[in-house]
Amino acid sequence: MIDVKARKVVALAGGVGGAKLALGLQLALSPGNLTVIVNTGDDFEHFGLAISPDVDTVCYTLAGKVDIEKGWGLQGESWNVLTALKALSAPTWFQLGDRDLATHMERTRLLQAGWSLSQITEHFCRLWGVSSHVLPMSDQPFRTLIRTQAGELLAFQEYFVREHCEPSVAEIIFQHAEGISPAPQVLSSIEAADLVVICPSNPWVSIDPILALTGIVPALKMKPVIAVSPIIQGKTVKGPAAKMAQELGLEASAAAVLGHYTDFVNGFIYDQLDGDIFTSDNYPGIIKKTTNTIMKNDEDKLGLAIETLKLGERLLENTQNND
C-alpha cells in the first residue's frame, strides 16, 4: 500500500477554516508535498498598504506563527500602531497588529519594486521556514465585492470586518474577474497533484474566486477532488457562509455545499453531526464520508487531514480500477 505521506496534494483555501485544514495536511504529508492555492479576492488597500488577508492567514498558520485563539494575525502581537491610529481619529476597524503591519509594508514595497505577489509570498514563506508551497491564486488584481440588499457596494473586507457581515447580501460580484489568469505554478501544481482538496472555506466568497480563474475548473476535472464542508448543522464554525447562503436564497447545509461543487468533485467530507443528510439517490457518483470536521486543536486538524487523505486513496483506487 502506498504511503499517503508521499502523495502530492493541492489544497484550495480561503482564510481561517481553510488554513486549519491546510496545516493538518502539512502535518500529515512529507515536507514539500503540500501546495496551497489561496483566495486573493479579499485583498485590498488600506492606508496605502497592500493587504492579502487570506494569504497571510495561511502563511502564518503554516509557519506556526498564527494567533491560535483568533485564527488569524500573529501570536504575541502588539497593537501600538493601531492605538496611535485611534488617537489620530483614523479608521481602526481592520485590526493591524504591529508585526503584521510589517508584512503589509514589505509586501507593498516589493510590489512597488516590481515583484509579483507570488514571488513575495514565496520569499516570506522561505523566511518563515514554511515547508509547503503557498500560491496566491493570481498575481492580477481580483476583487470580491458584496452588493447588500440595501443597495450598497462593499469591498469584501468592509463587509466582513468593518460591517461584521451584518448587511444582508444581495449579490457577490467578482470585479474585473473575466480573463484573469492563475498565478504561475497554480495550474501546473494541480496537474502534478495526486489529489486536490477543497478546504472547508466559504464556497461563495473564498473558493469561487479561485474557480473563476481561467483554466482552474478544467484542471480540477482531470484530478480526484475532495471537498470538505464548512457548514455543519446549518451553521459555520466561523464566518458568514451559512448566513450568506440563506440571504442568497440557497440552503445553508452541507448538501448545498456539495451541490455547489458537483461539476468536478469526486469525494465529499462533512461533519458527523450531519450524518443522515444524504440518501443513496443524492449525487450517487460522489463518495461521501462523515467525520469530525471541527478543528479545535492540531490533533483535530491532523485527524481531518488523515481522513481526507484516506478518502483520497479510495478515489485513487477507483481511478486505477477504471483504467
Place this chain on the structure above:
Amino acid sequence: MIDVKARKVVALAGGVGGAKLALGLQLALSPGNLTVIVNTGDDFEHFGLAISPDVDTVCYTLAGKVDIEKGWGLQGESWNVLTALKALSAPTWFQLGDRDLATHMERTRLLQAGWSLSQITEHFCRLWGVSSHVLPMSDQPFRTLIRTQAGELLAFQEYFVREHCEPSVAEIIFQHAEGISPAPQVLSSIEAADLVVICPSNPWVSIDPILALTGIVPALKMKPVIAVSPIIQGKTVKGPAAKMAQELGLEASAAAVLGHYTDFVNGFIYDQLDGDIFTSDNYPGIIKKTTNTIMKNDEDKLGLAIETLKLGERLLENTQNND
C-alpha cells in the same frame, strides 16, 4: 512700546534646527501668532507611505511630543514594526517608530482620499493641540535630489539618512520645481506678517526649496526678514550644511549664509562664538547681531526667539522711520 508678543511672525523652517527656533517663537508669541512654513523637498514615499520628515519634526516639536534627545520622532516611541521589518530583511535605514508610523499611514490614507498635505497637517495640528499654524510649503510634489560626486542621484532622505551624508555632494537638484506654487495661505501669511524669520536650517536644502516656489522671494522683499545662521564657527549643530557647503565650493561660515540671503534679508543673527567675522563694510544695509544660537533646552530656544523678535522691532522701527 509695542508688545512683541502681539507681533505676527512667519518662520521658514526645515527639520530639527528650524523646529527648535519655531518652538522658541511659539513660546515667545501670543498663541496663534506664529505661522511656520516648512520645507517639503525631503518628502518621500517609503513602503508605499507618504512621509514628510520636516513637517512632522516641526509639528511634533510644536506639540511638545518630539523626542527631545534626537530632535525628531516621538517621545517614548516603540519600535515593534521596525524590529519586524528587520526580521523580514526589509530596509530599515529610515527609523519608523510605531506611533510615528501611524502619522504616515493616516497621512497616506487622507491623501488618497483627496485631502491636501496642508489640510492634513492642519488636521493633525488641531488633534495635537498646536496653537501655531504649520503650513507645508506646497501641496504639489517637490523633490530635492542630491547628485553625488560619484555621479549617483539620491533622494534627499537616501543621502541624509541611509548614506549618513557621507557621499560628497556635486549638485543639489530640485526636481520638477519649476512653476510649483506655494500651498494656500503661504503667501497670504507672509503678506499678513509683521516679521519673517528664516530659521537656522540648512540654506541649500531646507530653505532654498521654499525660496524656489513661485512668489516667495517677491513676498519676502516686502517684509522685514531676519535670517538666523545654522553655521557656527564653520560647523553645524546637526546636519550636513557645513560639509555640503565645502563640497559645493562655498565657504562654510555664517558670512556665507548671510551672503546667500542678501537679496531679501534685513537682519542677521549669528552665534556669539563668531563675534568678529563681519566688518562695517560687509553688507552694510543689513543689521547683524550676535547671541547664543545653540539651543540645548527650551530656555535657549525662547532666548534666541526673544533676541530675534527684538531685532525685528529694530527693523520695524527703521521701516517706520523710512516711511
